[in-house]
Amino acid sequence: MSEDLLAEITESVIGGEPETVIALTRQALEMGLEPMEIINQGLVPGMDIAGEKFSRGEFFLPHLLIAAKGMQNAMELLEPELVARKQTFKSVGTVVIGTVQGDIHEIGKSLVGTMLSANGFKVHDLGVDVRIENFVSKIEETRADIVGLSALLTTTMIGQREVIEALVEAGLRDRVKVLVGGAPVSQSWAEEIGADGYAEDATGAIQVAQKLMGAKS
């Protein structure tokens, strides 16, 4: 029964079983279910419920991330199927994200990346210690709507300003919104360097990213 299977996929996303999500998604494809159906009736409802539970205080950040991880894994499996059918799962927006040059702090940046993709964004994670030109070329290549710049040191924060300057120089600044974050980063720093958005935590980053997309369209 395809409905049962889709419900099981939803449950496994919520229940935090990324391996099961993958197995069930594979099973659904084998049964002949359409990838779009699996996404919209299996995965997305799971993520929505996990998000609701988080808002109500029943779920904590690790629950939410594990659910997002399950969704992400399943999407990787489904992407080629969508391509084969000349279909695209319409993303909310495209984001390039990375930790600026000279800084190898990973966790906060990846957390934001995972949460963004679980919320329907197409995320290109460039990793840590990312050179300015790599941000610029990736933004150009993917026609990104948003770039997320992470910095965890007072000495590397300046890298966020440098990326913005490079974007101006490359003539891309008007096309991409800049979102900054990291422990030493503040609203006043964001304003000073001319970033479009700043958030103190991952859920805040999602809200700001959604708002920035609204401002773009």
Next chain:
Amino acid sequence: MSTSVSSISNPKLSLNILTEGDIRQIHSATLEVIESVGVKFPSPKALDILKAHGAKVDHETMVARISGDVIETCLAKAPPIFTLAAIDPDLDLPLDGNHSYLGTDGCGVEIIDAFSGECRRSNKQDVYDVARVADDLDAIAFHWVPISAQDCPPESRGLHELEAIWTVSKKHAQTETILDERQMRAAIEMAALLAGGKGELRKRPLLSIMQCTISPLAHDTGSLEAGLIAAEAGLPVGFMTMASCASTGPTTLAGNLVVGNAEVISALALMQMAYPGCPVYYAAAQTAMDLRTGAYTGGGPEDFLFGAATNLLADFYNVPLSMGAFATGAKEPNWQAAVDNSFSSFMAVSTLSDMLLGAGLLHGSRIFSYEMLLMDAEIWSILHAMFKGIDVNEETLALDAIREVGPGGTFLTHSHTVEHLGQLWLPTLMDRRTYSAWQVKRDGAREWALSRARQILSQEPLESLDPALKIEFEKIIETVEQG
């Protein structure tokens, strides 16, 4: 300018937080992690040293796996006792296992202006001003760079910060903001000028160095390389873990201690491999992730437990500890700040952690507040009084006085009372006035703390640094800035 520091020594109170068996288990688990999982050392220089000492090095991943025997042998070379020297020798801080000292916190990025009340980004003048106030407080034994001099270029910022502190204070400075080789060499040059030569600096390190690890199980390139340069010059070097339960460390506290311990002792062992016998110290500020936001919390029961437990590990390795205490997550100097900073400092002192960091910052070490600094100094004075404990002897039992006063009499005017008055604690910020006295202005600790800070800041700055040295410092900084 302080002429003495208020340290806590010979404490009468103690706490049993981990048994010897617990510590051995944490130690064995740590060695197993370093040996089998490994620790990332993203520095070819560090990896070469590790390899030369028998570590299995993967140059691709930059992960080194070091055997437990090697770690133990290296750590055994670290001196158990050394002194953090001050420009004024009366302010020296012997790290002899029998003292707890308080330093300022760092490194914040914003400051609540003492006069306008505005919360704004910090600059070099702020570093100078905070150092003046911290210098005036006996409770503050040494400086950390409390806030970032964000108006200075990043490539020389750490040097500007040191210059600002050394201009107005003769206390020991421990910097946590020099994260590359070039600035470290320049900082050593500056400290050597201050000490009267590199040989003198080695004998009397006026500067100690703190580097952060990157949890879980990794180090930072610049920090490792800057640490090695400092160790070569004989400056005490510490590595700090900030492993956070549920994100950068396991949720369980013991597991978190293992991860943090592996980071710290692997770095200390590296320093000993490179420069056997160099002074090193353990540093830690573990916490638990906030379950809803993922944030580094700064405060809470897990922090307090780590505060007491970590010194037992440092003691086990026979090296001093620089422990993150105070550093509340509160947004202003309020109830939460008082709870956080009282518990955390009490727990860290209860096992006699050598250095406590630090006073004055809010919002998880991000925002400096003069009020908080003064309040933290008052908490320190309470601890100072508490850890003296209760002396029981013929004099303190006061039998003669009790006999003479007798039933219904008063001790107020007895000579025994006056003789021992100095043993009672006297507040400067706690409000013990009558209710009606309070009603006049309805003021209290916050207003008094701020007014004290303003008073210090309004005085003509006492610059203790020799103007000729200041010129030399500026030259050194300029050279770094010119590349």
